[in-house]
Amino acid sequence: xxxxxxxxxxxxxxxxxGSTIAMEGFTHLIPHAxxxxxxxxxxxxxxxxxxxPDMVYDQLIGAGCVSKLTFSWGGNPGVGSLHRFRDAVxxxxxxxxEIEEHSHAGMAARYVAGASGLPxxxxxxxVGTDLVDQTSSxxxxxxxxxxxxxxxxxxxxxxxxxIHAQRADREGNVxxxxxxxxQREAVLAAKSSIVTVEEIVDKLTPVSGGVVIPxxxxxxxxxxxxxxxxxxxxxxxxxxxxxxxxxDDIAKDRESFTEWVKNHISGTTDFDSFSRSVGIxxxxxxxx
Amino acid sequence: xxxxxxxxxxISTDDLMIVNAARVLGTLAAAGKAACFVGIGLPSxxxxxxxxxxxxxxxxIYESGCIGSKPxxxxxxxxxxxxxxxxxxVVSVPExxxxxxxxxxxxxxxxxxxxxxxxxxxxxxxxxSYGKPKTRLPGAxxxxxxxxxxxxxxxxxxxxKRAFVDRCDFRTSFGFGDGPxxxxxxxxxxxxxxxxxxxxxVLEPDPETCELVQTQMHRGVTxxxxxxxxxxxxxxxxxxxxxxxxxxxxxxxxxxxxxAT
Numbered sequence: 001x002x003x004x005x006x007x008x009x010x011x012x013x014x015x016x017x018g019s020t021i022a023m024e025g026f027t028h029l030i031p032h033a034x035x036x037x038x039x040x041x042x043x044x045x046x047x048x049x050x051x052x053p054d055m056v057y058d059q060l061i062g063a064g065c066v067s068k069l070t071f072s073w074g075g076n077p078g079v080g081s082l083h084r085f086r087d088a089v090x091x092x093x094x095x096x097x098e099i100e101e102h103s104h105a106g107m108a109a110r111y112v113a114g115a116s117g118l119p120x121x122x123x124x125x126x127v128g129t130d131l132v133d134q135t136s137s138x139x140x141x142x143x144x145x146x147x148x149x150x151x152x153x154x155x156x157x158x159x160x161x162x163i164h165a166q167r168a169d170r171e172g173n174v175x176x177x178x179x180x181x182x183q184r185e186a187v188l189a190a191k192s193s194i195v196t197v198e199e200i201v202d203k204l205t206p207v208s209g210g211v212v213i214p215x216x217x218x219x220x221x222x223x224x225x226x227x228x229x230x231x232x233x234x235x236x237x238x239x240x241x242x243x244x245x246x247x248d249d250i251a252k253d254r255e256s257f258t259e260w261v262k263n264h265i266s267g268t269t270d271f272d273s274f275s276r277s278v279g280i281x282x283x284x285x286x287x288x
Numbered sequence: 289x290x291x292x293x294x295x296x297x298x299i300s301t302d303d304l305m306i307v308n309a310a311r312v313l314g315t316l317a318a319a320g321k322a323a324c325f326v327g328i329g330l331p332s333x334x335x336x337x338x339x340x341x342x343x344x345x346x347x348x349i350y351e352s353g354c355i356g357s358k359p360x361x362x363x364x365x366x367x368x369x370x371x372x373x374x375x376x377x378v379v380s381v382p383e384x385x386x387x388x389x390x391x392x393x394x395x396x397x398x399x400x401x402x403x404x405x406x407x408x409x410x411x412x413x414x415x416x417s418y419g420k421p422k423t424r425l426p427g428a429x430x431x432x433x434x435x436x437x438x439x440x441x442x443x444x445x446x447x448x449k450r451a452f453v454d455r456c457d458f459r460t461s462f463g464f465g466d467g468p469x470x471x472x473x474x475x476x477x478x479x480x481x482x483x484x485x486x487x488x489x490v491l492e493p494d495p496e497t498c499e500l501v502q503t504q505m506h507r508g509v510t511x512x513x514x515x516x517x518x519x520x521x522x523x524x525x526x527x528x529x530x531x532x533x534x535x536x537x538x539x540x541x542x543x544x545x546x547x548a549t
Binding site for chain 2: 025026027030051052071072073074075077079081082085086089090101102103104108109111114123124125126127128129130131134149168176179180181182184185231232233234238239241244
């Protein structure tokens with residue numbers, strides 16, 4: 001059964017120095033508030049997994065929380081480079097990070113294997129690419145039935161997966177809809193999981209195209225309305241495109257980034273106070 | 289129809305690439321090859337323009353899981369809510385890559401990158417060496433499997449000496465590899481690069497050598513210009529032709545689409 005916890009407490013309990021964490025959300029429902037809280041608590045040496053390490057991981061990497069990154073696409077969608085990620089890989093700032101690089105199809109197969117209790121996933125992928133030479137986590141196997149050569153990638157089983165969802169009920173059953181990305185697989189692949197939600201309701205009503213992740217496979221549910229910002233939660237908020245654009249300038253140099261983290265993350269107590277400090281209006285839905 | 293002012297009628301090189309890509313999609317859709325895997329930027333604009341210009345229209349598939357999207361404005365990211373809200377079906381990311389792309393349901397994939405070589409291989413990973421990159425690029429995303437599996441690949445890129453190289457620093461997405469027969473030897477199921485649409489014209493692979501050859505040039509572009517802006521010894525096709533000028537109908541539809549965004 002999921003416990004309803006304050007985000008601060010959930011992060012303290014489940015994210016430790018040296019943990020392998022996955023924060024998912026494919027452009028939609030990205031758990032930004034949880035990322036901030038990890039920085040606030042000063043976690044170090046994380047192995048951070050994410051298909052698209054966009055702004056949320058740029059912040060974690062620049063703040064020095066990450067020692068290894070497993071990913072498939074690292075950019076600021078629709079804007080350009082991810083400057084803190086680049087600075088870490090190109091110049092070892094703030095310190096060296098190890099990278100394990102895949103394609104989206106491979107990362108998806110790895111999460112599915114992890115969620116399915118299998119040691120590896122199988123796909124037709126990576127053939128002929130130079131990615132194969134850069135990691136031991138891409139190997140060739142032959143089909144036992146047809147002898148066809150296929151690609152195997154090891155399962156991902158994070159210590160903790162963190163996602164954002166639209167809502168949960170008081171039992172901790174989680175409901176999400178719209179672009180679902182790889183979140184359900186990432187939660188089921190993990191040893192524990194934290195879900196931040198826009199609102200907690202008495203009863204979940206069905207939503208077309210939505211899924212429910214039952215309470216008994218979730219560790220903690222935390223109420224953080226607008227907690228995906230500048231990403232969004234379909235039905236609750238809009239993607240804040242201007243914030244993504246402004247990130248380019250903030251993250252471009254080390255000083256302005258460090259100053260931003262100091263003022264808006266380390267210098268704030270939680271997501272509400274972060275929101276006030278950067279001047280975004282926190283609330284969208286009525287949740288009392 | 290919007291009233292097009294003279295300045296709005298000035299055709300940029302982006303417009304040229306978008307309109308030419310939209311024409312190709314229109315032709316493919318008419319031939320029953322309509323399922324198109326698109327990314328944000330020029331490919332998405334071209335695909336959405338093709339939906340407005342041609343019937344039957346292409347089916348737009350985005351890697352965020354949107355199948356049959358019919359956005360009324362141009363999406364700003366592949367996760368734009370507009371894409372999900374206007375789709376025939378929204379599926380998870382594992383599904384889009386396994387059931388849809390890997391299973392061979394995609395007719396056309398659009399790709400771009402930082403470097404393209406003469407055999408249509410693409411680099412979107414690093415400039416320089418992998419271990420000590422001069423420039424770290426975003427990486428593979430969905431591209432390697434699109435390049436391997438889509439019925440055909442259309443590349444949209446600006447033609448410059450820096451980007452059109454003899455050999456990519458890193459092979460992120462496989463075109464024709466080292467040349468003829470390489471795709472077959474690896475067992476890749478998709479057709480590989482079919483067209484490269486640039487600001488100067490169009491390149492296509494020579495059926496025998498697989499090397500990209502300039503087969504079309506936009507109005508006012510010279511063969512010398514194409515050669516000069518290509519990092520390998522570019523061949524110009526004997527029967528190279530000039531792309532049709534952008535029509536009023538095309539530019540009006542494009543401007544209408546852009547102004548709705």
